[in-house]
Amino acid sequence: MSTWARRNRKALLLLPVAAITAVLASSSRIEDYWWTKGLHDGTKADASGVVHFSDAYDDGYLTYPIEASIALKAVEPVTTIQSHLGKPEPVTAPDGAMVWRVGLRFEADPDTALSGCKIAIVDADGTRYDAEPRQFESRGSTPIHTCVPDETPGPQATVGSTAAPKVAEGEAPRPPAYDTVVYVVTPVGVKPRAVRVWWFPPKYAELPVEDAASRG
Incomplete structure (x- = not known):
């Protein structure tokens, strides 16, 4: 050595x-x-099918609460989407795919910022199909936002600012209860088991499809 x-x-x-x-x-x-990148902390629906969801945005500079009661109204396959004039316009999905219309009901304080959520359909095997823009073609009227009304989205944060989210000047407040619609593409033959709603992983709301069907 x-x-x-x-x-x-x-x-x-x-x-x-x-x-x-x-x-x-x-x-x-x-x-x-x-x-922290996955969805691991789910909030289940109560006996009435409503998820009382609570989370928060916190990037170290800006913090605000995210709280809403969410219910699933419908999950149904569609081949047309109505235009602004009420005319049904055909939907063109990729080969081997289909389009689902997901209807949700929200109740929340109008002062709560709820923009920027994500929505997905989950099948029986746990495979998740996220709602993404431009996954299908249609001249029908599709929403800009997913969890807030397009006309009255409510408070929104300003990128790069530490100021609390606020309603845009001249814009009406968001109503305390409202409905939203989003479209999700899945392979043909998928049977939706649940709809998930989330803002920032790992927290998410889990809404069983069968509960919505029974209430409908």
Whole structure:
């Protein structure tokens, strides 16, 4: 053994331990990162089919609550979407796909910021199909927003500002209760089990489709 190795034998023996510790610490950080990117903290519907959802936006500079009672009104396949004039316009989906109309009911304080939510259909196997723009073609009238009315979206945060979300100047307040519609594309043959609504993972609202069907 060389003189340098003898002098540093203890440090060399500790190297594997330090390496393992570093890997474990890194693994923990990676796990935490991916955990926050998934939907793991679900809020279920009560006996009446309503989810009383609560979350918050917090980027370290701006914080505001996200609270709403959400109910699923309908999940139904569509081949047409009505235009602004009330005319049914055909829907063109990708080959092997179909389009679903998801109707939701929201009740929330008009001062609560609710823009920017995401919606998905979940099938019996747990596969999630997110509502995404431009997944199908139609001249029908499709909404701009997903969880707020297009005409009265309510308070909205300003990008790059730490000011609390507020209603745009000249815009009417959002009503305390309102309905929204969103369209979701899935492969043909999918049977929706639930609809999920979320703003920021890991929290989400879970709305069973069978509950909506029984109430309808």
